[in-house]
Amino acid sequence: MLPKNYRLKNKHAFTATYKIQNSFYKNGIIMFVGKKSDNISNPKIGFVVSKKTHKRAVKRNRLKRLMRESIRLIIKNNFDFKNTQSIIFVGKSQALGKSFDEIDNSIKLLLKEIN
RNA sequence: GAAAGUAGUCGGAUAAUCGCGCUUGAAAAAGUGAGGAAAGUCCGUGCAUCUAAGGACAAAUCUCCGGAGAAACUCCGGACGGCGUGAGCCGGUGGAAAGUGCCACAGAAAUGAAAAGCGAAGCCGGUGUGAGCCGGAGUCGGCUUGCGAUGAGCAAGACGAGCAGGGCGAACACUACGCCACUUUGCUAGACUGCCGAUGGAAGUUAUUCACAGGCGAUGGUGCAACGGUGAGGUAAGAGCAUCACCAGCGAUAUCGAGAGGUAUCGGCUAGGUAAACCCAGAUAGGAUGCAAGAUAGAAUUGAAGGUUUUAAAGGCUGUCCGCCAACUUCUAAAUUAUCGCUUGAGAUUAUGAGUAAUUAUAAUACCAGACAGAUGAUUAUCGAGAAACAGAACACGGCUUAUGAGCUACUUUCUUUA
Numbered sequence: 158m159l160p161k162n163y164r165l166k167n168k169h170a171f172t173a174t175y176k177i178q179n180s181f182y183k184n185g186i187i188m189f190v191g192k193k194s195d196n197i198s199n200p201k202i203g204f205v206v207s208k209k210t211h212k213r214a215v216k217r218n219r220l221k222r223l224m225r226e227s228i229r230l231i232i233k234n235n236f237d238f239k240n241t242q243s244i245i246f247v248g249k250s251q252a253l254g255k256s257f258d259e260i261d262n263s264i265k266l267l268l269k270e271i272n
Numbered sequence: 273g274a275a276a277g278u279a280g281u282c283g284g285a286u287a288a289u290c291g292c293g294c295u296u297g298a299a300a301a302a303g304u305g306a307g308g309a310a311a312g313u314c315c316g317u318g319c320a321u322c323u324a325a326g327g328a329c330a331a332a333u334c335u336c337c338g339g340a341g342a343a344a345c346u347c348c349g350g351a352c353g354g355c356g357u358g359a360g361c362c363g364g365u366g367g368a369a370a371g372u373g374c375c376a377c378a379g380a381a382a383u384g385a386a387a388a389g390c391g392a393a394g395c396c397g398g399u400g401u402g403a404g405c406c407g408g409a410g411u412c413g414g415c416u417u418g419c420g421a422u423g424a425g426c427a428a429g430a431c432g433a434g435c436a437g438g439g440c441g442a443a444c445a446c447u448a449c450g451c452c453a454c455u456u457u458g459c460u461a462g463a464c465u466g467c468c469g470a471u472g473g474a475a476g477u478u479a480u481u482c483a484c485a486g487g488c489g490a491u492g493g494u495g496c497a498a499c500g501g502u503g504a505g506g507u508a509a510g511a512g513c514a515u516c517a518c519c520a521g522c523g524a525u526a527u528c529g530a531g532a533g534g535u536a537u538c539g540g541c542u543a544g545g546u547a548a549a550c551c552c553a554g555a556u557a558g559g560a561u562g563c564a565a566g567a568u569a570g571a572a573u574u575g576a577a578g579g580u581u582u583u584a585a586a587g588g589c590u591g592u593c594c595g596c597c598a599a600c601u602u603c604u605a606a607a608u609u610a611u612c613g614c615u616u617g618a619g620a621u622u623a624u625g626a627g628u629a630a631u632u633a634u635a636a637u638a639c640c641a642g643a644c645a646g647a648u649g650a651u652u653a654u655c656g657a658g659a660a661a662c663a664g665a666a667c668a669c670g671g672c673u674u675a676u677g678a679g680c681u682a683c684u685u686u687c688u689u690u691a
Contacts, residue, residue, distance in 0.1 A: 164645070171645080203645060214311095214664050218649095226650045229291065256659085257650060 163202055163232065171203060174243045181270045184263040185251030186224070190271060191243035200238045202228055206248040220248040220260075227261040231268065239271055 174191040181188045191200075204224050206217040224246050238244075246267075252260065 205645080215662095218664065222649055226291080230650085233290080 163200070171245065174203075174245050181267050183267050184259065185249045185253075185255075186260070186263050186267065187247040187249065188264075188267040188270070189245040189247070190241060191245075193240045193242065200241045201243045203243070203245045204248070205245060210248060210250050211253060216253055217248075220252055223255075223257050223260045224248060224264065226257065227264045230261075231265070236268065241271060 174189050179190045181190075204221045206220050208217075210220075211217055228246075246264070252263075
């Protein structure tokens with residue numbers, strides 16, 4: 158779990174991010190990017206893997222954990238998010254069962270799209 | 273050794289680096305952090321709210337016996353039934369003789385079977401008829417023993433028949449008549465007897481088949497199921513047929529057992545299935561909704577409600593009835609908050625005692641996830657057959673069911689081999 162100030166929490170924030178419709182796809186992972194704002198020190202990041210992706214909670218948890226771990230390491234390396242308010246990563250069935258390296262690579266590719 | 277059965281166990285380990293939830297702490301830091309099924313949500317509870325209060329009914333749940341348990345579609349020990357060579361396994365297992373309903377197709381008939389003839393011919397005897405088979409009156413022709421060649425011929429009098437002679441008789445003077453014998457003797461004829469062939473088809477007899485009137489409910493066929501089963505006796509053929517043996521079922525008595533039930537004897541003589549259809553009997557229990565239940569706090573306005581109108585119908589009070597309730601309409605207001613509920617418990621571990629067991633009593637020990645976009649993770653190395661099956665807490669507990677990799681342990685059974 159990320160530190161609290163990095164977590165995207167309530168439902169309104171999620172729907173607001175989805176409504177901007179600024180999304181990118183790579184290897185079974187979709188990234189939604191929210192508004193940019195000068196007053197923001199760090200982005201709030203959310204992770205979604207729906208029940209449609211897989212029936213079993215264990216498989217869904219695994220994918221979310223891998224994505225979260227990748228972002229944690231990226232934040233640790235002081236990545237520049239360009240004042241983005243919110244980001245959502247949605248895991249799809251193509252991403253299930255992939256290793257940490259594969260997930261990490263595709264998330265790094267997606268984050269380049271912010272610029 | 274192989275194949276099985278039952279019970280249990282395990283559910284990756286260690287280290288390094290980088291992280292997360294919760295608790296304690298001023299901080300540093302320390303402690304702690306998914307399962308045997310956390311799953312399915314199928315049962316039963318606690319807890320919470322609603323149903324104004326209340327009464328009755330319906331609906332609901334359960335169903336062999338005893339015990340355990342808060343309770344349970346729960347567990348333990350038994351009974352009974354079924355399966356298995358066996359160790360064992362499986363079974364929601366009261367009543368179908370109170371009543372109602374249903375039982376497709378097939379079948380004559382499916383419950384008032386209390387009856388039927390469905391099979392081109394059910395089984396059975398009787399009466400009638402007499403088709404066929406059998407039977408063989410009558411007619412015609414030929415032949416007859418031996419030798420020989422089945423001829424020509426020769427020889428004999430065997431063979432059958434008749435007459436006389438014999439015996440016996442209830443017949444009797446004799447004759448006649450009936451029966452028996454026909455060995456011996458005499459006589460007769462050669463087809464009358466006999467044999468063969470052809471023709472002919474009378475009487476008689478004959479029914480599994482035809483006709484009539486009956487007996488039977490077995491057999492065949494249908495079906496999950498045909499009003500007990502199998503065998504014997506019995507009968508014209510048959511039948512639980514007041515016949516028998518064994519078995520099933522019902523009832524009574526005796527006896528063993530705490531009970532379910534077991535055993536023995538006797539009796540009458542038989543009652544289709546379905547109750548997970550209604551139903552009947554007994555037992556239990558108010559019902560409904562689930563922690564997104566629900567409670568509390570707070571913001572410069574209040575009360576989480578107020579206001580208006582007036583008697584008719586509709587409606588409401590969680591299925592129905594009783595009983596009860598007047599109706600209509602609208603304004604303003606923080607839910608995108610926090611806290612509680614929330615984890616100390618029908619708990620856990622260990623020891624001892626009681627009990628066949630389920631379980632229970634006592635003592636000691638420790639506190640062992642509690643999130644809310646939701647922690648329990650990532651990478652590397654070593655071990656390992658292996659980047660290891662099923663799988664992720666969300667109020668809690670007791671069960672059930674389902675999923676599950678590779679092993680390990682104990683006991684038991686069957687078969688085979690060796691001693």
